[in-house]
Amino acid sequence: MNKSGVCVFGSLNIDLTVRLERFHAPGETVTGRSFHTFTGGKGGNQAVAAARLGARTAMVACLGADANGDMYLRALEREGVDTGRVARVESETSGVALIEVDDAGENRIAVVPGANACLTAARARAAREAIASCACLLLQLETPLEGVIEAARIAREAGAAVILDPAPARPLPDELLALCDYLTPNETELASLTGLRADSDEEAEAACRRLIERGAGAVINKRGAKGALLVSRAGVMNAPGFPVNAVDTTAAGDTFNAGFAAGLVEGRSVEESLRLANAAAALSTTALGAQAAMPAYSEALALLNKNGELGMGNGE
Numbered sequence: 001m002n003k004s005g006v007c008v009f010g011s012l013n014i015d016l017t018v019r020l021e022r023f024h025a026p027g028e029t030v031t032g033r034s035f036h037t038f039t040g041g042k043g044g045n046q047a048v049a050a051a052r053l054g055a056r057t058a059m060v061a062c063l064g065a066d067a068n069g070d071m072y073l074r075a076l077e078r079e080g081v082d083t084g085r086v087a088r089v090e091s092e093t094s095g096v097a098l099i100e101v102d103d104a105g106e107n108r109i110a111v112v113p114g115a116n117a118c119l120t121a122a123r124a125r126a127a128r129e130a131i132a133s134c135a136c137l138l139l140q141l142e143t144p145l146e147g148v149i150e151a152a153r154i155a156r157e158a159g160a161a162v163i164l165d166p167a168p169a170r171p172l173p174d175e176l177l178a179l180c181d182y183l184t185p186n187e188t189e190l191a192s193l194t195g196l197r198a199d200s201d202e203e204a205e206a207a208c209r210r211l212i213e214r215g216a217g218a219v220i221n222k223r224g225a226k227g228a229l230l231v232s233r234a235g236v237m238n239a240p241g242f243p244v245n246a247v248d249t250t251a252a253g254d255t256f257n258a259g260f261a262a263g264l265v266e267g268r269s270v271e272e273s274l275r276l277a278n279a280a281a282a283l284s285t286t287a288l289g290a291q292a293a294m295p296a297y298s299e300a301l302a303l304l305n306k307n308g309e310l311g312m313g314n315g316e
């Protein structure tokens with residue numbers, strides 16, 4: 001089968017975002033600065049970011065048969081994402097995330113999965129063609145684990161690269177790790193997955209190695225503004241981050257994964273794909289809302305070139 005593009009198997013949420021000066025304590029009431037309704041969810045964020053970066057992108061997901069679902073479907077279509085495998089579930093509401101963003105750009109998120117809980121192994125099998133025909137499958141953990149494992153298995157059998165963002169963190173079976181070409185935890189997720197500290201570079205590298213021993217092909221530790229650390233059996237690679245004025249870091253990790261996948265499916269090296277991922281993730285933090293500042297390919301390249309990242313031509 002001729003394989004191309006990115007397939008995202010995962011969650012779609014409507015983000016209800018409140019901007020506040022500071023996070024409040026239990027029992028305390030504070031006045032927010034603003035309220036917005038955005039499209040979000042780790043899966044949808046990855047799909048929109050990949051499409052903006054120029055990758056042919058298909059989404060496999062579940063929405064409720066409600067107004068939020070209608071809104072999200074239209075938004076994905078506007079972005080050019082193939083929504084042929086986005087199911088509408090009559091009995092569920094679309095997923096919702098309550099998000100607070102403070103003046104430092106940090107966030108707190110509570111998710112109600114709704115229809116996302118219906119993205120089962122059976123739905124992965126029903127979407128076999130979309131999953132098996134992509135060059136790169138993007139996964140996250142806001143939907144049932146059985147579906148994530150089945151999607152990874154289908155992609156792996158078909159020869160697609162499997163990239164799992166283990167977020168939100170939860171215990172993972174070795175069976176799933178062994179199906180992943182790349183696992184992309186941040187420091188908190190890396191510590192939670194391994195039970196090891198992951199603050200310093202040395203600690204993070206040791207924790208990544210623990211996941212490789214359990215079966216993961218390579219581990220990319222996303223370290224925010226500091227960049228990314230890739231550890232594989234072949235060695236270690238450091239890709240520095242880009243300093244920007246962060247307004248809202250929601251979905252920076254999702255954008256990173258999409259950027260890395262977009263680079264790989266375009267035929268770029270792992271090193272170049274990491275740089276593209278870091279640039280896209282940095283730019284995504286410069287406006288309020290998960291998807292608001294996700295860059296076009298040309299914008300990510302402009303940041304790379306401004307920083308003298310030679311070797312990142314326009315790909316033509």
Ligand code: RIB
Pocket residue numbers: 013014015039040041042045096097109111142250251252254290
């Ligand atoms: O990764 C960011 C996303 O996490 C938000 O868009 C929110 O929907 C939650 O799923």
